[in-house]
Amino acid sequence: QKEVEQNSGPLSVPEGAIASLNCTYSDRGSQSFFWYRQYSGKSPELIMFIYSNGDKEDGRFTAQLNKASQYVSLLIRDSQPSDSATYLCAASGGSYIPTFGRGTSLIVHP
Amino acid sequence: DAEITQSPRHKITETGRQVTLACHQTWNHNNMFWYRQDLGHGLRLIHYSYGVQDTNKGEVSDGYSVSRSNTEDLPLTLESAASSQTSVYFCASSPTGLVDEQYFGPGTRLTVT
Numbered sequence: 001q002k003e004v005e006q007n008s009g010p011l012s013v014p015e016g017a018i019a020s021l022n023c024t025y026s027d028r029g030s031q032s033f034f035w036y037r038q039y040s041g042k043s044p045e046l047i048m049f050i051y052s053n054g055d056k057e058d059g060r061f062t063a064q065l066n067k068a069s070q071y072v073s074l075l076i077r078d079s080q081p082s083d084s085a086t087y088l089c090a091a092s093g094g095s096y097i098p099t100f101g102r103g104t105s106l107i108v109h110p
Numbered sequence: 111d112a113e114i115t116q117s118p119r120h121k122i123t124e125t126g127r128q129v130t131l132a133c134h135q136t137w138n139h140n141n142m143f144w145y146r147q148d149l150g151h152g153l154r155l156i157h158y159s160y161g162v163q164d165t166n167k168g169e170v171s172d173g174y175s176v177s178r179s180n181t182e183d184l185p186l187t188l189e190s191a192a193s194s195q196t197s198v199y200f201c202a203s204s205p206t207g208l209v210d211e212q213y214f215g216p217g218t219r220l221t222v223t
């Protein structure tokens with residue numbers, strides 16, 4: 001069974017710090033990886049996707065992928081209180097049906 | 111701008127009634143999905159479709175059905191609503207390609223009394 005594992009948190013970081021969110025996946029056939037942000041009472045919103053080993057940067061966000069270790073991470077630099085949300089990791093293996101983790105709750109305190 | 115919409119946003123219904131939740135996307139995506147999200151379970155796939163006239167069961171499909179008569183719409187029907195189907199329902203769509211990122215609708219909060 002395909003699984004994506006995330007620490008549920010909450011992860012609490014001070015404003016301005018780097019928040020590091022991690023996930024691992026079980027299916028070695030996974031090709032694309034996604035990070036979604038979900039505010040309380042709202043729908044998941046795509047932040048970033050990555051499909052090549054290494055880092056991908058977009059503004060304050062950096063996604064990191066290590067296929068050998070089956071590990072994906074999301075770094076948020078200069079964290080803001082508005083970044084407080086649940087972050088979902090997902091992995092997709094070509095069937096167009098991603099496997100979602102249960103999410104990590106991030107709290108950025110002033 | 112392309113978008114994905116759901117209606118109604120909130121619905122209260124009685125046990126045993128048939129309920130249909132609408133999902134409409136203007137991305138022109140072939141792939142469409144229905145999920146439910148409950149505390150402690152995360153997102154669970156109900157049904158999905160790869161294109162017109164194609165529908166497939168997900169991991170929690172019992173008591174639900176879908177139909178796909180055009181590219182834009184994938185309505186979800188609860189044939190006989192049960193209290194266990196009280197949940198938040200999300201529709202999503204994705205393109206067909208190397209990267210199949212999903213775009214979610216705003217959700218429908220359904221309460222079955």
